Amino acid sequence: MHKDFFGMLLNLDQLATFINVTDLGSFTAAADKEGVTQPAVSLQIKGLEQRLGVRLIERVGRQAQPTAAGIDLLSHARRLLQQAAAAEEAMMPHRDSSSGRVRIGSGGTASIHLLPRAIAAARQSMPGLEITVSIGNADDILRNLEANSLDIAVVALPASGRNFEIEPFYEEELLAVAPAGSPVPKGGPDAAFMRDRTLLLYEGGNTRRAIDAWLAAPDTRIRPAMEFGSIEAIKELVAVGLGWSILPGLAVKRDRAGLLTTSSLRPKLTRRLGIVLRRDKHLTRGLREMIKCLRAFED
Known part of the structure; x- marks a missing residue:
């Protein structure tokens, strides 16, 4: 095969860098993602442009965006990288079982x-x-x-x-969780009832935001007695009588020791994974x- 053909073969690393720049809109962000310097990313793009003989990236304000040629290349680049990954996967059983x-x-x-x-x-x-x-x-x-x-x-x-x-x-239900034997309102506690408890809540995240929204009352900001990064820690503290909580059903449904009382909320509160x-x-x-x-x- 003529040597000029090998000189024109596409470099997968260059294609990956090109995709990162276009996806992130920044040479610097692409460099951070790949763990290299920004000049190294620029060299990869320049090398790819020289290899193909077209300009692939242009700056629009502070954003790095693909040219018309770059847009046409993107789908081919993604497909080539996926095929390369599939080829590598196919070799894995032969390489190391x-x-x-x-x-x-x-x-x-x-x-x-x-x-x-x-x-x-x-x-x-x-x-x-x-x-x-x-x-x-x-x-x-x-x-x-x-x-x-x-x-x-x-x-x-x-x-x-x-x-x-x-x-x-x-989809799972979020449940009121209390020390074993705690009296629970018929039909489940509502937001007003729970706001009057000493609350131990998980800190941050979508689940906490959903709980705060459920508990919310006009002109009232929810201030739990304690916040934790561990649901298991909350369960232990509730079990010894330090307060109530609202926890995912998965976290409490296997409480075999009988140390907790659980109940649906009124109205019910769920989250989706x-x-x-x-x-x-x-x-x-x-x-x-x-x-x-x-x-x-x-x-």
Whole structure:
């Protein structure tokens, strides 16, 4: 084959950098995501433009945007990178007898009470599948997903991001939680009743925002007695009589020790959990299996 042909072969690293610049609208943001300097990103784009003989990126104000040629290239670039990832996945079993890896980001409740069963089902189907779970708040998880340091996120909705595909897959009720034996109003406590309790609430996130909205009263700001980053810690403190809480049903339904009293709220309060992926994420066999097992989750 003529040597000029090899000189024209597309560089996958350059294509990946081009996609990052166009998705993020910034050379600097692309450099931060890739862990390189901004000049290195500029060189990658310049090299790709020289290779193709067209200008691909132009500055509009402070934004880096694709030219008409760049827009035409984007779909081809994404497809080439997906095909390269698929080729690499196909080689993995031959290289190390592995069935692949899935990196999951999740909040505390889902990681403790929902993910173990889904992971067990995925591992039963694919015994060699390597699965890692990172626990954190939704904002951090979604940032890591955007940076591609996670493959999939399981978070309380709503979630947003122009590069994300979001699929609700599980709805659970949020319950009033009190020390065992506590009297609970018939039909469940309403917001006024709960506002009069000593409240121990989870700090931050979509679930907390939903709780605050449910508790809200005109000209009243909710000020819980204590806030925690651990639902398990809240359960322990409620169990010893330090207050009441509102917690996801998954977190309290297996209270086998009988240390807690739980009740639906009036009106009921629910939250939805969602599966979040990057739109351009290549769905490996392991990732497809993990998604299937999450969708199949039941109480």
